[in-house]
Amino acid sequence: MAKFDPNFYKKKEVKQFNKKSAFAPGSFVAAAAVKVYAISLEELAIYAPEAFNRLKYSGLRSGVHSPQAMQQLLEKIPDSSRTGADAGSAAMNVLEYLRGKDASHVKSFANGGSDNPSNLHWEDKSLNRARGKENMTPSELAELKFENALKNIGGGIKAGLKAAPKAAAFAAAVKLPPAALKYSLRMKRGEINLEEAVIETGKEVAVASAVGGIAAVPIVAVAYSVPAVGAALVAINPALWVIGGATLANEIYQILRHHEQEIKKTQGKIQQRTQEQLDWLEQSFA
Numbered sequence: 001m002a003k004f005d006p007n008f009y010k011k012k013e014v015k016q017f018n019k020k021s022a023f024a025p026g027s028f029v030a031a032a033a034v035k036v037y038a039i040s041l042e043e044l045a046i047y048a049p050e051a052f053n054r055l056k057y058s059g060l061r062s063g064v065h066s067p068q069a070m071q072q073l074l075e076k077i078p079d080s081s082r083t084g085a086d087a088g089s090a091a092m093n094v095l096e097y098l099r100g101k102d103a104s105h106v107k108s109f110a111n112g113g114s115d116n117p118s119n120l121h122w123e124d125k126s127l128n129r130a131r132g133k134e135n136m137t138p139s140e141l142a143e144l145k146f147e148n149a150l151k152n153i154g155g156g157i158k159a160g161l162k163a164a165p166k167a168a169a170f171a172a173a174v175k176l177p178p179a180a181l182k183y184s185l186r187m188k189r190g191e192i193n194l195e196e197a198v199i200e201t202g203k204e205v206a207v208a209s210a211v212g213g214i215a216a217v218p219i220v221a222v223a224y225s226v227p228a229v230g231a232a233l234v235a236i237n238p239a240l241w242v243i244g245g246a247t248l249a250n251e252i253y254q255i256l257r258h259h260e261q262e263i264k265k266t267q268g269k270i271q272q273r274t275q276e277q278l279d280w281l282e283q284s285f286a
Helices: 017-032 042-048 049-059 067-073 087-098 125-131 138-188 194-225 227-235 237-284
Strands: 101-105 120-124
Touching: 042 049, 042 087, 049 067, 049 087, 049 237, 101 125, 120 125, 120 138, 138 194, 138 237, 194 227, 227 237
Parallel strands: none
Antiparallel strands: 101 120
16 A cells, blocks of 8 residues: 655645747747838838939939839849838938938940949949049949948848847737746646746746847848848738737647646545545554
């Protein structure tokens, strides 16, 4: 016969930290919280008239560029510099990029170069004006394209870092309810005390927040730097919120289910130990 254990009813401290649950909602929320907006020519005229006029007149000796040519000049701006969280911020990014820039001719106007956007590239004013009437050399053109590529990547990373705090806050807000529920139920079962419940809840929320913030940086950086990715992310944004909500609901369901199972296991053990105690007492007085 099993011996009765008098320490059975003492509080048990069980450390259960579900890393997977900390990652899932935070990652989906980080992606869903990303806002990617590529500015259009019409919106640029409203939110940044100065930038719109730069596209209209840059690189010309007289007259104005056609809307089609203006669109081509807009597209020569690095992707991350004409994208934002909304039309207003995207327009300001365009304006910031164009400050200190000239529409430089690859083949100079003096040498018969056209004002067509195919012969124009955005370049620092000092470099363009120092060149004077000379054509842009192949090495200068290659260097300019490389510089714009770096600018595109740098702008994406900057946008990602800017979006990280918001994504972290969203992830923390999503994680708090299930974490609080899980550890309050563990406290109710006598596995941990109030102080431990608060600490463990804080740990899970902090990890989820960090995951959300960290995940946002590469997501936003790529979305801003690669238009196709940004457009795809915007298209699936509603689905990401639905998936995030479903993941959260499933996590809460699993927590409640686990609690029910633990209660049943505890009740079974109590019945078993009670019977063992009765058998032990009966044997002691026999």
